[in-house]
Amino acid sequence: MIEREGGRLAVKVPLTMANARGLLEAGRVALQPGEQVFDFSAVNEADSSAIAVMLGWLRAAEPSNSTVKFAHIPAGVRSLAELYGVTELLPLA
Template identity: 80%
Template sequence: MIEREAGRLVVKVPMVMANARGLLDAGRSALQPGENVVDFSAVNEADSSAVAVMLGWLRAAALLRCTVKFAQIPAGVRSLAELYGVVDLLPQA
């Protein structure tokens, strides 16, 4: 689901409702001290659950006292985050 490549966490599956719980858990497990960059360049499909998963990763990072930044957020996910009024909560790498 998520692989560590060149210091980034690369999401390798569609960010859709069917994968949301697994992605949330995989992302939480992959977080390490310091800055974590989650890269969406390999995501070819995403729905509104992607926003929820991203916010969940941010909450987990806060509890672990580390940070998460997002790279190459899919345009549709960015549009949904803007619609929901949370785009400013999603730090970009």
């Protein structure tokens, strides 16, 4: 689901409701102290559950002494973040 590639956490499956619970847990497990960049460049499908997963990773980062950023957020997810008014909560890499 998530693979560490060149200092980034590459998301390799669709960011959809069907994968949300697994992605949330995989991201939590992958967190290490320091800056973690979740890279969505391989994601070809996403729905509104992506926002919940991303916010969940941000919440999980604090206790693990991590700082989370996001790279290559799919356009549809960006639009949803704007619609929901949470764009400023999603730090970009």
